[in-house]
Amino acid sequence: MATGIKIYNDAGTVQIDETYANLVLVDKATITFSMPGTGTYDYFCSGDVVAVAVKVWPETFVVKSSQYTGSSWLYRLSFFNNPETTGTCTFTVYAFGKPPTSGGTVGLKVQDASGNPIFHSEFKPLRIIAVNTNDTGYVEPNGRSVAAMFLSLSLYSTGVFPTVVFESDTLRISGNVIQSSRLVVDPGGIGLARLGSYAAVDVTHY
Amino acid sequence: MAVGLKTWDAAGNLIIDTTTRMSRVIGMTSISGGSSGSVTDAGFLTGAPYCIAVRSGLSSGFDNSMLSPVISFAGSTMTYSAASPTGDHLLIYGVY
Numbered sequence: 001m002a003t004g005i006k007i008y009n010d011a012g013t014v015q016i017d018e019t020y021a022n023l024v025l026v027d028k029a030t031i032t033f034s035m036p037g038t039g040t041y042d043y044f045c046s047g048d049v050v051a052v053a054v055k056v057w058p059e060t061f062v063v064k065s066s067q068y069t070g071s072s073w074l075y076r077l078s079f080f081n082n083p084e085t086t087g088t089c090t091f092t093v094y095a096f097g098k099p100p101t102s103g104g105t106v107g108l109k110v111q112d113a114s115g116n117p118i119f120h121s122e123f124k125p126l127r128i129i130a131v132n133t134n135d136t137g138y139v140e141p142n143g144r145s146v147a148a149m150f151l152s153l154s155l156y157s158t159g160v161f162p163t164v165v166f167e168s169d170t171l172r173i174s175g176n177v178i179q180s181s182r183l184v185v186d187p188g189g190i191g192l193a194r195l196g197s198y199a200a201v202d203v204t205h206y
Numbered sequence: 207m208a209v210g211l212k213t214w215d216a217a218g219n220l221i222i223d224t225t226t227r228m229s230r231v232i233g234m235t236s237i238s239g240g241s242s243g244s245v246t247d248a249g250f251l252t253g254a255p256y257c258i259a260v261r262s263g264l265s266s267g268f269d270n271s272m273l274s275p276v277i278s279f280a281g282s283t284m285t286y287s288a289a290s291p292t293g294d295h296l297l298i299y300g301v302y
Binding site: 007008009010011013014015016017019020021022023042049051063064065066067068074075076096098107108121124125126127128129131149150151152153154155166168185186188189192194196199204205 | 215263
C-alpha cells in the first residue's frame with residue numbers, strides 16, 4: 001500500500017482500509033404481522049450489497065431466499081411459532097449495505113481510489129462478533145444486544161411416518177441471547193443433510 | 207487504549223473501539239445450481255472470512271434446491287460447490 005489508511009483492532013485484524021467497503025446500517029425496521037402458525041414476510045431494501053440480520057422472539061426465523069435487481073433487494077423471511085403462539089409476529093430487521101454516497105456530514109470518511117465511500121463514522125458498521133453453526137446458540141454479556149444473520153440455511157430430510165419432511169435450524173433472539181431450534185418446515189425429499197451457519201451481530205445502540 | 211480508533215454515535219454511545227471486529231465486503235456473485243468454482247482475493251487474508259449464501263429468487267416453500275452450497279476457505283481463495291440438487295444461490299463474501 002503506497003498511500004491510504006489502514007486501521008487495525010487489538011487482534012491485528014483490519015477494521016478499515018481504502019480497498020474494501022465496511023458494511024453499515026442502511027435500514028432498521030420493526031415489523032408486526034399476523035401469524036397464526038407460520039408466516040413469510042418479504043422485506044424490501046435499497047442499497048449496494050445488502051445483508052440482513054434479524055431479532056425476533058418468541059417466534060423463530062430463517063432467511064429463505066433473496067432477490068435483487070440493481071440496487072433493489074428483497075429478502076424472504078420465514079417465521080415459525082416455537083411453540084408459543086401470540087397470533088402476531090414482531091421482529092426487527094437490520095439491513096447492512098455499503099456506505100451511502102450521501103449523508104454523513106461530520107466525522108471520519110474513507111474513500112477508495114475511485115472516490116466511493118468505504119467507511120464513514122456517522123454510519124453504524126456491521127459488527128460480527130461470532131460465526132456459529134445453526135444448531136448452536138450464542139450468548140453475549142448482559143447489556144449487549146445481538147441479532148442473527150444467516151450465512152447459510154440448514155436443511156435435513158427426516159422421516160416421520162408416513163412421510164418425509166424437511167427440518168431446518170431456526171433462530172430466535174432476545175437481548176443478548178440467540179437460541180436455536182430444529183423445526184419441521186415443510187414436506188420434503190430424502191437424503192439431504194446440511195448444517196448451515198449464522199453470524200452473531202452486535203446491534204447494541206443500533 | 208494505546209493506539210487505534212474509537213467512534214461514538216450522536217448520543218455518545220461507543221460504536222467502534224479497538225476490540226471491534228468490522229465486516230468488510232470483498233464481493234458478491236451469483237452461482238448456478240450444479241456449478242462449482244472459486245474466488246481468489248488477497249482480501250481474504252485480512253481477517254476471518256465469511257460468506258452469505260442465500261437461495262436466489264422467491265421460493266414459496268422448502269425444496270431440495272434450497273440445500274446450501276458448500277463453501278470453504280484456504281488462504282486467499284474461497285471455494286464453492288453447488289452440486290445438485292443445490293439451486294441458484296447468491297454469495298456475498300468478505301472478512302470480519
